[in-house]
Structure formats: structure tokens, C-alpha cells
Amino acid sequence: MTVRHLALLPRGTVRALAAEDAVAVVPIGAVEQHGDHLPLGTDFLVVEAVLDRALEQLDDDDTTWVRLPTMTFGHSPHHLFTAAVSLRPSTLSDVLADVLSSLSQTGFRRIVIVNGHGGNDELVRLAVKAHALHTEGTAAACSYWTLSAETTADAAAAERPERTPGHAGWFETSLMLAAHPELVADDRPFQPSDPPPLFDRSPAPGLTVERYGEWPRVGGLTDDPAEATAATGRLLLGRRVAGLVAALRGLDQATTSAPGDRLPSTDRERGPHA
Numbered sequence: 001m002t003v004r005h006l007a008l009l010p011r012g013t014v015r016a017l018a019a020e021d022a023v024a025v026v027p028i029g030a031v032e033q034h035g036d037h038l039p040l041g042t043d044f045l046v047v048e049a050v051l052d053r054a055l056e057q058l059d060d061d062d063t064t065w066v067r068l069p070t071m072t073f074g075h076s077p078h079h080l081f082t083a084a085v086s087l088r089p090s091t092l093s094d095v096l097a098d099v100l101s102s103l104s105q106t107g108f109r110r111i112v113i114v115n116g117h118g119g120n121d122e123l124v125r126l127a128v129k130a131h132a133l134h135t136e137g138t139a140a141a142c143s144y145w146t147l148s149a150e151t152t153a154d155a156a157a158a159e160r161p162e163r164t165p166g167h168a169g170w171f172e173t174s175l176m177l178a179a180h181p182e183l184v185a186d187d188r189p190f191q192p193s194d195p196p197p198l199f200d201r202s203p204a205p206g207l208t209v210e211r212y213g214e215w216p217r218v219g220g221l222t223d224d225p226a227e228a229t230a231a232t233g234r235l236l237l238g239r240r241v242a243g244l245v246a247a248l249r250g251l252d253q254a255t256t257s258a259p260g261d262r263l264p265s266t267d268r269e270r271g272p273h274a
Contacts, residue, residue, distance in 0.1 A: 002065060004067070018103075022063070023251070024108040025068065027048060028070065029044025029070060031072055032117075033083040033220050035219075038173060043074070045179065046175050047114060049180075081215060096113070096124065100139055104137060111140070113128065114142060142247055145164060145240065150242075154235060168222070168225060172225075178234045188225040190224045191219055198214065
């Protein structure tokens with residue numbers, strides 16, 4: 001077995017795996033409203049579905065992947081108007097810093113965060129950047145919806161970049177129909193907004209726009225979930241799984257080091273001419 005669950009292992013095994021250069025994988029999601037047809041746990045349920053399927057494909061690799069329990073709470077203040085459990089940016093940043101530091105002190109030198117919620121995206125990326133400034137090893141972060149890999153022509157044709165990831169709309173509802181159909185309601189009410197929210201339809205490429213009151217105005221959904229299907233969800237899920245597999249393998253190959261390859265971390269180690 002090359003995929004292990006940290007919470008199910010005794011301390012000696014964890015320390016040994018860390019010393020053997022295992023990769024710690026930290027999934028994070030959110031608990032927040034997803035309309036009247038999806039559960040509040042959609043973000044962590046979907047990221048778990050993507051990650052666990054990816055780890056199944058990595059199970060025969062030489063590398064050991066140590067999966068942490070999912071961090072279920074994220075940064076979701078924009079959904080508090082109806083229902084959410086949200087952490088402040090400073091709180092989540094501190095939690096992420098502590099998790100990364102704890103893993104490093106346990107011995108892990110390779111850590112990757114796999115994110116399932118848009119409100120966490122900047123924070124997880126900043127966390128790994130900050131961690132790498134003062135701690136040996138490699139830290140990485142990604143959001144699952146940004147990853148895709150070629151699988152089949154039908155899967156590629158199913159993509160709708162203009163509706164990905166959205167919120168509680170076609171994309172997420174399709175994924176939930178594929179991963180947890182029993183949690184998706186048949187009735188999927190949606191009221192189109194005019195104009196559409198600026199946070200989802202920026203007036204210029206590369207421009208992030210937020211306007212007060214947009215989320216309540218549009219009812220908490222970005223697009224119509226009625227067109228979502230389980231078949232489409234399986235295609236979308238397959239591409240994200242393939243993309244995550246490629247990303248994790250790429251990280252593994254780029255960061256595997258032989259004993260003695262460690263960079264000096266202090267002026268004393270660097271020598272008098274540093």
C-alpha cells in the first residue's frame with residue numbers, strides 16, 4: 001500500500017513514513033450554502049471525491065502518500081447571509097500555518113494542500129509560499145477545478161469553462177450527481193439575475209471584481225443547475241481526477257531527492273564565503 005491515512009496510523013509509523021520522504025496531502029473544503037438542492041458540505045465532499053479517486057490511481061506508485069483528515073471549515077463570509085460556518089482570513093491562515101508547521105515538525109518535507117472551495121484559493125496558496133520561506137522542504141497547493149487532463153473526447157466536449165466552477169450551478173451539481181447522487185434534490189430552483197454578478201462575470205479578463213450585496217441579490221447561485229446530469233458529472237470528475245494525478249506525480253518527480261541533497265539552511269551551514 002502506498003496510500004496511508006494519517007489518522008489511522010500510530011506515531012512510530014507516521015514518523016517512519018515522514019523520514020522515508022512520504023508526501024502529506026491535506027484536503028480542505030468549506031461548510032456553506034449551496035442553494036436548496038445541494039448540502040452545505042458540497043465543497044469538502046467533492047474535493048474528497050476527487051482526491052480519493054486520484055490516490056487510488058497512485059496506490060501502486062513507489063511514493064507513499066499520507067492523506068490527512070479533511071479540513072471541513074473554510075473562508076465563507078459571503079455565504080453567511082443564508083447559511084455557512086466561516087473562518088476569518090487571519091484564522092484560516094493561522095490554522096494552515098500551524099498544520100504545515102506541525103507536519104514539518106513531524107518530519108514531512110513534502111506537503112500538498114488540495115482545495116475544494118473558491119474562498120480558500122488565495123489563502124492556501126499564500127500559506128505554502130509563507131511556509132517555504134522559513135521551513136525546509138516543499139509545500140504546494142492547488143484547487144481541484146483548475147486541474148484537468150485529457151481523458152476522452154466526450155469528456156473534453158463536456159467542459160463549459162464559462163460555468164466552471166461557478167457556485168451550486170451546473171458544474172458543482174453535476175459533480176455531486178456523480179459522487180453523491182443521494183444528496184442532490186430533484187427540485188433545483190434558480191432565478192436568473194439581471195445583470196449577472198460581477199464576481200462571476202468580470203467586465204475584463206484578469207480583473208477580480210467584488211460588489212457589496214451581490215451574493216444575496218443573485219440568491220447564492222451563479223448559474224442554473226437544472227442542466228446538470230450524473231453522466232456529465234462523471235466526465236468532469238474524471239478529468240479533474242486525471243489532472244490531480246498528473247499534478248501529484250509531477251510534484252513527486254520534481255521534489256524527490258537523494259540523501260545529501262538538502263540545501264544549507266543557515267549561514268553556518270553555507271560556510272564563510274556564503
